[in-house]
Amino acid sequence: MTSNTLLRAARRTLIAGAAALLVSAVAAPSFMTPTFAADAPASVADLAQGLLGAVVNISTSQTVKGTEGPGAVPMPQLPEGSPFQDFFDDFFKNRGGDKDNGGQKVQSLGSGFVIDAEQGIVVTNNHVIADADDIEVNFSDGITLKATLVGTDTKTDVAVLKVDPKGHKLTAVKFGDSTKMRVGDWVMAIGNPFGLGGTVTVGIVSARNRDINSGPYDDFIQTDAAINRGNSGGPLFNSAGEVIGINTAIISPSGGSIGIGFSIPSQLASGVVDQLRQFGETRRGWLGVRIQPVTDDIAESLGMATAKGALVAGVIKGGPVDNGTIQAGDVILKFDGKDIHEMRDLPRVVAESPVGKAVDVLIVRKGVEQTVKVTLGRLEDGEKLASGEDGSNTDKDKGDKAPAVSTxxxxxxxxxxxxxxxxxxxxxxxxxxxxxxxxxxxxxxxxxxxxxxxxxxxxxxxxxxxxxxxxxxxxxxxxxxxxxxxxxxxxxxxxxxxxxxxxxx
Known part of the structure; x- marks a missing residue:
């Protein structure tokens, strides 16, 4: 066989091998090849460009006691000519504050977004503006406006601010439906990480319904879109440019993003924002019960096939159901038509219900399912009652005392x-x-x-x-x-x- 014949044979062998490899790849299981949503753009540039104007940087300042002493943070020693010299000079300048009153100015940075351009309404996290003496909102076009506080909610970490938009054309975004988001859906975060305004990061919804023990209504969206310090209060967008979350927390041993961030879902946040705008405070529904989880052992003891619902451990005296409609020992399975899969579902569902609304509650009482109707009170009015500050939170007595007997x-x-x-x-x-x-x-x-x-x-x-x-x-x-x-x-x-x-x- 001539050298040319050998070369042609080798080429045929290589081509056949490539064809076999191609066939093997095509025949591989479909999960080996990632699929992308039809609405996922090849570039997010157009989407980001339309949203950047609505995302703002929020800077706050407050006067606190001087921190000179063992707990004070010294100015770091930087190399001569360091690009960070001006930054640290500004930060540490006058850290001792007013020597006469022992106060000093402390500044912090966060993010937010405009939801009403005409009224100048801005949404952010409560922890971004908590205890601030002065709040400024910085827009992407360089405009800085003073902000006043409309209302805050510590339970969900939401705050609403207002600026005077007179003479300025603001850009607003709207809330979307976070309940439609699925694990794997594309999301975009825009914010002010480490003071770097207008930063855009992209990722997916990594998980839903996360409970990170930060409050009574935890139901976070988890995302791997990079979120860092300073992103707090910024929006998490879906692919349609709607706000489906408010970025609020990260898990990070180093302080930087490791791809585990959490956002308040719009389903929860939008209702809180509406109440804060309307009343300046929240007005949540209140059932007036203490609850605990239904464990497998408790479910077995109650004759339930599966462990689900919320077990009523006590009824608050003077509360909405202190009339016997719900009793200690009842298991709540449904509230106003919504399933209560586990204990933590109930407080959130009740809180989202209007004060004074009469709702149907499906319970299991002594092994029998039944529906009772209750009228909700207001949580904020009942918190003192529930905490026992007025001395009246004793649960209903069970049974009468009997004559003395042996132990x-x-x-x-x-x-x-x-x-x-x-x-x-x-x-x-x-x-x-x-x-x-x-x-x-x-x-x-x-x-x-x-x-x-x-x-x-x-x-x-x-x-x-x-x-x-x-x-x-x-x-x-x-x-x-x-x-x-x-x-x-x-x-x-x-x-x-x-x-x-x-x-x-």
Whole structure:
């Protein structure tokens, strides 16, 4: 075979190999090839250009006590000619403040966005402007306007500002529907990270419904779009240029972006913004109950097939349902037609409901589903009541006191009559009733559940108990029914209720 023949054979072999590789790639499973949404642009330049004008930088200043001393931060030593010299000179200039009154000016930077160009309404995070003496809004065209505070909400970390737009043409953006966002959808963040205004970053929705324990209504959108310090209060846009989130928090060991940022969903934020604009404060619905999660053990004790809903641990005296419509021990499954999958769903759904609205609530009471109608109060009016500041947050009493009987030992607990002697010994409030726990055996089932002497058993399996004999009888009855767990409602010394389950086998 000539050299030319060998070369042609080699070429045929290479081409065949390439063809085989191509066929193999085509035949590979579809998940190997990423797919992109039809509305995802090849470039986000046009989208960003139309939105940059609505995103603002927010600078605040406040006078605080001087920080000279051990906790003071010294000015860093920079190399001669460093480009950061002017920045640090401005930052540390006059840090000692007014020596006469011991005050000093502290400045901070954040982000925000305009939602009403005619009225000059700007939305940001509460923590961006908290305790500020002076707030300025800086626009992308170089204009700086003084801002006044319309209202804030610490629970969702939302604040609304107002500037005077007279003589200036502002650009506004609108809220979109965050409930339509799916994991994997493209999003864009625009803000003021580290003072670098007009910074655009792009990523996807990494997760939804995140609870980061920052407040009672946590329901964050998680994104990998780069969010850093200074992005707080800035918008997270969908591909249509609508605000579907307010960037508010990051997880970062270093202080910079590691691709885990969190945004308040527009579904939650828009309602808060509307209330702040209308009233200058929030007006949330209030049910007037204390709740706890429904665990597998509790679900089994209540005869529920699955662990879901919110368990009512107590009813606030003087609250909206202090008329018996909802009782301690009820499990709330639906509120105003919305499913309550877990405990944390209920506060958010209730808060989003208008004050005074009559709603249907689906509950499980003693193993039976039923619907009750309740009229909501106002959370802000009930917070003092719920916290006990007026001394009236005792839960409804369960059962009447019975004649004195001997103590009993059950499930690792020693229980006795709740009388004047035991009330005084354990400092139990006069309006708490039931059977007092006088001792808990170490390493017992009760000890594992954190039960302490001085707590009072008010119910077992949703039946009131008033004597040690009642406790023994209820436990015996549950065992005869083949139950593996006993559901106890316990009252603290001050009357606050909680549910625990104890294994009986």
């Amino acid at each position: 009993a030992s059950v499930l690792g607990m020693t229980v006795g009559e709740l009388n004047d002697e035991t009330r005084k010994k354990f400092s139990i409030a006069a309006d708490v009733s039931g059977v007092v726990i006088t001792d808990v055996t170490k390493d017992s089932a009760a000890a594992e559940r954190g039960i302490q002497p001085g707590e009072v058993i008010t119910e077992i399996a949703q039946e009131s108990v008033a004597t040690p004999k009642d406790v023994m009888d209820r436990i015996g009855a549950l065992k005869e029914q083949g139950r593996k767990n006993a559901l106890l409602m316990l009252a603290s010394k001050t009357g606050e209720l909680r549910f625990v389950t104890i294994r009986m086998d």
